[in-house]
Amino acid sequence: MGAQPTVSDVAGIAGVSRQTVSNVLNAPELVRPETRERVQQAIHSLGYRPHASARRLRTQKSSTIGIRLDPITQDGISGSILDRFLHALTERADRQGLRVLLFTADGPEDEIEQFRRLSDGADVDAFVLTSTFHGDPRTEWLIDHGRSFVTFGRPWGIDDMTDPEHLWVDVDGRSGLRDATEYLLSRGGPRVAFLGWPAGSGTGDDRREGWLEAMTASGGLTGDELRMLEAAEEDGVPNGADAIRRIEAQSGPVDGVVCTSDSLALGVLTATGGRVPVVGYDDTPVAASLGFSSVAQQLDEVAAGVLDLLTGVHGGRVRPDGEVSDPRHRLVTPRLVVRDGPPLIGPR
Incomplete structure (x- = not known):
């Protein structure tokens, strides 16, 4: 009996990478229909069967x-x-x-x-x-x-x-908060505040960079003005409310707020009565039910x-x-x- 066909054999026949074959087997929605069909035809023609060595952990x-x-x-x-x-x-x-x-x-x-x-x-x-x-x-x-x-x-x-x-998989939080900030800048004034977590949180720091990139690129505010528009708090609804009150007390009304979580965003809504547009992060059921914008992790x-x-x-x-x-x-x-x-x- 000859050797069983492998993922590499399928990839060679279909003219794609082994990664693409893996996606067809495990996450077909990530592959374009025409590519998926070509891989499936190669699988059928070779009689390839994704047995334990390909489908399961290598230790078996x-x-x-x-x-x-x-x-x-x-x-x-x-x-x-x-x-x-x-x-x-x-x-x-x-x-x-x-x-x-x-x-x-x-x-x-x-x-x-x-x-x-x-x-x-x-x-x-x-x-x-x-x-x-x-x-x-x-x-x-x-x-x-x-x-x-x-x-x-x-x-x-x-x-x-x-x-x-x-080996890691992550969501590009910087990109998400940059998009959120640009959206609020496009629909209102230049004073978009940021509510984040205390420095040292890798995830929180990454999201803050997205806000800072968008605000710096807009060129509407000085460095000192930007510093007055951000606050760091532990996650939680009351903390979000306290933070936006503190920002507006020291720098005046804001045109919008982006947050590192939906919890902080809900705190902003609680404190402002909904008069300030806010974008949260995670697109939780709370964001959907209350109707405020949020960044969804895929x-x-x-x-x-x-x-x-x-x-x-x-x-x-x-x-x-x-x-x-x-x-x-x-x-x-x-x-x-x-x-x-x-x-x-x-x-x-």
């Missing part, structure tokens, strides 16, 4: 992915983004014959202990990490111990775009990228065999969802 032990179930946030708004990502990941994993094992942990060190326990017991083949941050000890442990993993989020504070030992695309890095040529490994040209990272472009905004609640 339990075909299980471990992921921490994050604690519920106090306001229940911002945490919904990870719930939606988990749902998308689980659905896609199931289509590929993979299971998702959820576990809890009290913090990074406790999560590392869970990595050790689940790895030693051969309960999982790889891990998906969320909520990455500067100096994240979890990724260092996984790299040092040669464990397969992919993070939803960049390795902030290391070599966050090119680290070859850290979570289905993120989940597809995570599974591709786990099951494709990299197999989730921090040190793949030989030189692999396929990109080790995915940066997903978010989408600005524009809504008319809630009705005025009354003067504040």
Whole structure:
């Protein structure tokens, strides 16, 4: 009996990359219809069957992915983004014959202990990490111990775009906040404020850069004026309300506000009665129900990228065999969802 056809064989017949073949098998909606049809014809002509070595994790032990179930946030708004990502990941994993094992942990060190326990017991083949941050000890442990993993989020504070030992998928928050700021500038005056998180949050700092880029490019305000239009607060509705009151008290009324979360955006609406246009981030059900604009993370695309890095040529490994040209990272472009905004609640 001859050797079974491989993904590379299919790619050669179809005249596409192995990445494209993987997308046709695991995320067909990402591939143009004519390309998808050509790949499917090649699969049929070769009699290729995506068996465990192509569809599952390279270790072929339990075909299980471990992921921490994050604690519920106090306001229940911002945490919904990870719930939606988990749902998308689980659905896609199931289509590929993979299971998702959820576990809890009290913090990074406790999560590392869970990595050790689940790895030693051969309960999982790889891990998906969320909520990455500067100096994240979890990724260092996984790299040092040669464990397969992919993070939803960049390795902030290391070599966050090119680290070859850290496979990651992230959403381009800078691009999202830049689009949001440009939108508010186009529909109103030049005084668009920014509500973000305290410095040191890689995700928050990245989103702030998008606001700053758009505001600087507009050329309508000085550096000192821009500094008066931003505030940093921990996430939460009351904090967003306090922050916009503080900004307007020191610099006067604003023409719009962009925020790093829908929680902060809801705080702005609470404090201003809806008189100030606001754009949040994450496009949570709260943004949809109240009718304010928000930046949507393309979570289905993120989940597809995570599974591709786990099951494709990299197999989730921090040190793949030989030189692999396929990109080790995915940066997903978010989408600005524009809504008319809630009705005025009354003067504040």
